Amino acid sequence: MDKAQDRKAWSLRGIIPENHPRRESLLIREKVVEGMMENVVVPQGLIAQGRGECFDYLLGERTQDFALRAIEVSAAMLVTAKSPVISVNGNMAALAAHEIVDLAKSIPAKLEVNLFYRDEERERAIERKLREAGAEEVLGVGKNASETIPELFSERRRVSKEGIYSADVVLLGLEDGDRTEALVRLQKKVIAIDLNPLSRTSLTATVTIVDNVVRAIPELKKKVQDVRNKDREELERLIKGFHNRDNLRSALRYMSERLAQLSLTL
Numbered sequence: 529m530d531k532a533q534d535r536k537a538w539s540l541r542g543i544i545p546e547n548h549p550r551r552e553s554l555l556i557r558e559k560v561v562e563g564m565m566e567n568v569v570v571p572q573g574l575i576a577q578g579r580g581e582c583f584d585y586l587l588g589e590r591t592q593d594f595a596l597r598a599i600e601v602s603a604a605m606l607v608t609a610k611s612p613v614i615s616v617n618g619n620m621a622a623l624a625a626h627e628i629v630d631l632a633k634s635i636p637a638k639l640e641v642n643l644f645y646r647d648e649e650r651e652r653a654i655e656r657k658l659r660e661a662g663a664e665e666v667l668g669v670g671k672n673a674s675e676t677i678p679e680l681f682s683e684r685r686r687v688s689k690e691g692i693y694s695a696d697v698v699l700l701g702l703e704d705g706d707r708t709e710a711l712v713r714l715q716k717k718v719i720a721i722d723l724n725p726l727s728r729t730s731l732t733a734t735v736t737i738v739d740n741v742v743r744a745i746p747e748l749k750k751k752v753q754d755v756r757n758k759d760r761e762e763l764e765r766l767i768k769g770f771h772n773r774d775n776l777r778s779a780l781r782y783m784s785e786r787l788a789q790l791s792l793t794l
Contacts, residue, residue, distance in 0.1 A: 552589070553581060553584075553589070556577075556581075556623065556740075556742060557577065557581070559622050559623050560573060560574060560577045560619060560622050560623065561574070562622065563618060563619070563621065563622025563623075564622075566622075566653055566657070567649060567650050567653040568618045568621050568622050568650070568653050568654050568657055569618040569619055569622050570618060570645045570650070572645065573618050573619045573622075576619060576702055577619060579723075579724065580702070580723040580724070580740070583723035583724050583725075583783075584723055584740050586783040586786055586787065587723070587738070587739070587740075587782070587783070587786075588786065589740070590743075591739050591740075591743045591744065591747055592738075592739070592779070592782055593778075594738060594775050594778040594779050594782065595737050595738050595739040595744065595747075595779075596747070597770070597775060598735050598736060598737040598738070598770075598772075598775055599737055599739075599744060599747050599748050599751050600751050600755070600766065601735050601766055601767055601770040602699070602719045602735050602737060602748060602751075603748060603751035603752045603754070603755045604755050604758075604763040604764075604766045604767050605697055605717055605719060605734075605735065605767055606635050606637060606697060606699065606719070606748075606752060607635060607752055607755055607756060607763070608760060608763050608764065608767070609637075609695075609696050609697035609717075610696050611638075611694055611695045611696050611697075612635055612637035612638070612695065612696070612697045612698075612699070613637055613638045613639075613640055613667075613691045613692050613695040613697070613698050613699070614628060614631065614632050614637050614638070614639050614640070614698075614699045614700075615640055615642045615668075615692060615698055615699065615700040615703075616628060616639055616640065616641055616642070616654060616658065617641075617642060617643055617644075617654075617700075617701070617702060617703070618643065618645075618650070618654060619701075619702045619741075620701050620702060620741055621654045621657045621658060622657075623741055623742050624741050624742055624745050625657045625658055625660070625661040626661040626662070627742075627745040627746050627749070628658070628661070628745060629658060629661040629662045629663045630662075630746075630749055631745055631746075631748060631749045631752070632663070633662075634749050634752050634753060635752055637699070638665065638667055638690070638691050638695075639658060639663055639665065639666050639667065640666070640667040640668035640687070640688050640691035640692050641654045641655060641658075641666060641667070641668040641669055641673075642668055642673075642684055642686075642687060642692065642700075642707075643683060643684070644682055644683060644684050644704055645683070646683035646684075646686065648669070648670050651668070651669040651670060651673075652669060652670075654666075654669075655669045667688035667690060667691035667692075668686075668687060668688045668691060668692070672688050672690075673686040673687055673688055674686075674688070674689055675687050675688065675689045675693040677692075677693075677707065677710045677711070677714070678710070678714075679710055679713070680706060680707060680710040682704075682706060682707075684704070684706070684707045685707075685710075692711075695716060696716060696717065697716065697717045697718075697719065698711055698716055698717070698718050698719070699719040699721075700718065700719070700720055700721070700729075701720065701721035701722065701741045701744075701745075702721070702722070702741065703720055703722065703729040704728075704729065705727060705728025705729045705731075705732060706728075708720060708728065708729045708732045708733055709728065709732050712732055712733070712734070717734040717735075718732070718733045718734050718735075719733065719734065719735045719736075719737070720733035720735070720736045720737065721736075721737045721739060721741050721744045721745070722736055722737070722738065723738065723739065723740060724738075725738045725776045725779040725780055725783075726780075730776060731773075731776070733772065734772065735770065735772055735775075736772055736775065736776060738775075738776070738779040
């Protein structure tokens, strides 16, 4: 048994009691650690997970109304797009591979691996994770990432010609701000799932879903199915009427008010 298999076996032995108050959070954390053992997640991804977990506490670990508004607009944007793409990094693949694949099929949208800490072995590990979850095609692996995003100098600049390079709408999560800014400069609409409403990604994206990817992606799939029944003009009005900065302010207000309420309980 290799280290990844050994780690997975250990993590699934029921070490977290059913009535543990932090059970869901701990199980999510275990998924990221297992992803690292499988070469899907880099060690730096553990830091990103911890940072996101902190913001999720402030949300009460629930999908709030401002996130639901952003999810509805995102669904409208995805189903009206000509070439939608879901960009997948290691943490996303570790946390929600099946849900991501299901969402991609429901839109339909292409899947593309895009990494800051890029190497082909890791790209293949993420591709394998997505294919095991039911994906039929995964872009952005090896020589398929043959195009470059202008004015971007990290390994995230390498993208697929059939995927992100030609996309009009890109859904991404747990992202760094540089690529989001670059994609917006290229006139692409960017949907970000980010628990931090103050990150450059959140502030730059066309639509930011301030929520945990493990909740947001299944909710987004449900909403995609709902908005299909609406005519295109209605969906375009919905998109046009959304203002990302206003929604981010709602998220920040909620967090600050929740902190104030919690302080009274001490």
